[in-house]
Amino acid sequence: MKIALISPKGPLYRHRGGIFKKSLRYQPLTLTTLAALIPDELSAQVKLYDEGIELVPDSLDADLVGLTVITGTAKRAYELAAMYRAQGKTVVLGGPHVTLMPQEATQHADAICVGYAEDSWPQLLRDFAHGNLQPAYYQEPGFSLDRPDMPFARRDLFDKGQFLTQAVFEATRSCAHDCEFCVAPSAWGRKQYQKPVEWVIEDIRRFGQKKLIFVDLNLISDANYARELFTQLIPLNVQWFGLSTVLLAHDRELMELVARSGCKGLLLGLETVNQKSLHDAKKRFNGSVDFKQVITDLHHLGISVQGCFVFGLDHDTPDVFDATVEFALDAGIDLPRFAVLTPFPGTPLHHRLDQEGRILTRDWELYDGQHVVFQPKGMSVQELAIGHERAWKEVYRWPAIMKRLWRARNFQPLALTANMGYRFYAHNLHRFYTCDWPLQAMPPRVASVPILPADKNKIVCG
Numbered sequence: 001m002k003i004a005l006i007s008p009k010g011p012l013y014r015h016r017g018g019i020f021k022k023s024l025r026y027q028p029l030t031l032t033t034l035a036a037l038i039p040d041e042l043s044a045q046v047k048l049y050d051e052g053i054e055l056v057p058d059s060l061d062a063d064l065v066g067l068t069v070i071t072g073t074a075k076r077a078y079e080l081a082a083m084y085r086a087q088g089k090t091v092v093l094g095g096p097h098v099t100l101m102p103q104e105a106t107q108h109a110d111a112i113c114v115g116y117a118e119d120s121w122p123q124l125l126r127d128f129a130h131g132n133l134q135p136a137y138y139q140e141p142g143f144s145l146d147r148p149d150m151p152f153a154r155r156d157l158f159d160k161g162q163f164l165t166q167a168v169f170e171a172t173r174s175c176a177h178d179c180e181f182c183v184a185p186s187a188w189g190r191k192q193y194q195k196p197v198e199w200v201i202e203d204i205r206r207f208g209q210k211k212l213i214f215v216d217l218n219l220i221s222d223a224n225y226a227r228e229l230f231t232q233l234i235p236l237n238v239q240w241f242g243l244s245t246v247l248l249a250h251d252r253e254l255m256e257l258v259a260r261s262g263c264k265g266l267l268l269g270l271e272t273v274n275q276k277s278l279h280d281a282k283k284r285f286n287g288s289v290d291f292k293q294v295i296t297d298l299h300h301l302g303i304s305v306q307g308c309f310v311f312g313l314d315h316d317t318p319d320v321f322d323a324t325v326e327f328a329l330d331a332g333i334d335l336p337r338f339a340v341l342t343p344f345p346g347t348p349l350h351h352r353l354d355q356e357g358r359i360l361t362r363d364w365e366l367y368d369g370q371h372v373v374f375q376p377k378g379m380s381v382q383e384l385a386i387g388h389e390r391a392w393k394e395v396y397r398w399p400a401i402m403k404r405l406w407r408a409r410n411f412q413p414l415a416l417t418a419n420m421g422y423r424f425y426a427h428n429l430h431r432f433y434t435c436d437w438p439l440q441a442m443p444p445r446v447a448s449v450p451i452l453p454a455d456k457n458k459i460v461c462g
């Protein structure tokens with residue numbers, strides 16, 4: 001059996017003209033994990049394609065094609081699925097968008113995998129081999145990642161030269177919180193799934209690299225598990241980067257353990273500098289933390305901060321952009337990142353905005369966190385789009401980079417490389433607001449927003 005696994009391109013993440021340069025691109029763990037789960041008895045040959053680094057060929061030497069789908073890549077995934085199905089290949093779709101929108105996805109595939117696929121994907125392949133493929137496979141009700149016999153990701157199947165790093169690991173999945181805009185609780189629920197710590201340590205030890213990335217959504221979601229993991233990381237003497245909530249601020253002991261375990265950078269979902277907007281996002285727990293203090297504390301422990309903010313929450317007004325940039329500079333955030341609030345389908349935010357008649361387009365291609373796809377409350381669509389792009393540019397001007405890194409007093413060479421990667425991103429975002437990836441016709445409500453000069457109008461992809 002020949003299997004091709006594909007991560008399709010999106011507007012921003014794509015080969016040729018994409019905005020994720022090698023300095024920001026780490027090897028996708030989804031495809032290497034799926035490749036490892038292919039049962040040995042099928043003696044299958046597998047090839048992986050990440051369209052962030054190469055376009056997938058029109059004609060594939062494969063019996064079965066598996067595509068991983070997030071909302072922003074759904075359109076491309078469905079196009080590829082149609083093309084390969086027309087050639088007589090069997091197409092399987094899975095991933096966050098399929099899990100959120102199974103009825104839609106099923107129309108484009110021979111089979112779909114809903115939820116986590118550690119059990120269902122091997123079963124699907126066995127069924128396919130026996131000519132008994134079912135249209136849909138679901139995550140088992142008692143799903144668990146606590147299985148010491150799980151295969152390690154097949155990282156060797158990609159060309160390592162194409163990525164900043166191949167050392168991408170995962171200890172847990174899902175998150176205990178329920179922020180209104182987040183895909184995770186809607187797609188996978190709030191129970192955190194945890195791999196055995198010994199298994200994770202063995203995975204890292206075998207791979208043998210000293211700098212790693214954890215893609216877990218919230219490594220400290222379960223403090224006891226986190227403690228165990230961090231303690232066992234210490235003897236490995238590695239440096240790692242990962243994601244956490246700001247709630248780490250309330251557990252000084254855990255924070256110090258994070259540092260001792262080799263953490264050199266944390267992505268924190270700060271979301272907004274506006275307390276009322278925090279309420280809008282249903283991420284009230286962020287309000288219990290003094291952002292500047294936690295950033296300073298992390299810097300003192302030698303940990304860089306990637307601070308993520310979202311623009312367009314209901315209490316955001318046009319002054320939010322300057323206020324956020326100022327905060328990022330003042331707090332010395334090593335790597336600030338901004339996103340436009342995106343009502344991903346299947347999330348409570350999407351339902352609410354839909355009920356309020358504020359969803360402007362269902363062109364999923366534009367659901368990439370950098371386009372305005374809904375009617376904001378405190379500003380116009382244009383103001384949000386322009387303000388967001390301006391914030392990126394401001395915070396990645398050379399003097400701003402220097403100021404942030406100087407304030408951080410925690411200089412690491414990687415911080416400069418990543419800042420250069422995001423500087424490129426900031427200065428090229430405008431290219432993605434053109435007719436290359438156009439918005440569908442706008443409903444009347446948007447037509448009433450102020451008309452801007454022609455060059456600025458492009459920003460809404462109108």
Ligand code: B12
Nearest residue numbers: 010013028029030066067068070071094095113116117369
């Ligand atoms: C690493 C990561 C990235 C990396 C690398 C992406 C990549 N190519 O791997 C980078 C930084 C590039 C990235 C960028 C973006 N990302 Co991202 N990313 C992630 C993250 C943190 C981990 C993904 C991962 O490796 N998981 C581990 C693997 C093993 O799990 P998995 O992918 O879920 O796969 C399992 C199942 O879903 C299933 N499955 C998945 N695909 C398939 C396919 C088949 C055929 C089958 C059978 C099963 C199956 O089987 C697997 C095993 O159980 C996830 C959050 C998360 N933890 O899931 C967000 C996430 C996928 N990203 C998200 C978003 C929004 C983005 C961006 C748009 C953000 C932005 N504005 O820049 C961009 C768009 C990139 C693009 N492709 O166009 C969202 C997607 C939401 C949505 N509905 O679209 C997520 C879910 C985060 C979130 N909470 O919102 N991302």
Ligand code: SF4
Nearest residue numbers: 175177178179182217
């Ligand atoms: S804390 Fe982060 S991962 Fe968890 S639900 Fe909120 S946004 Fe999602």
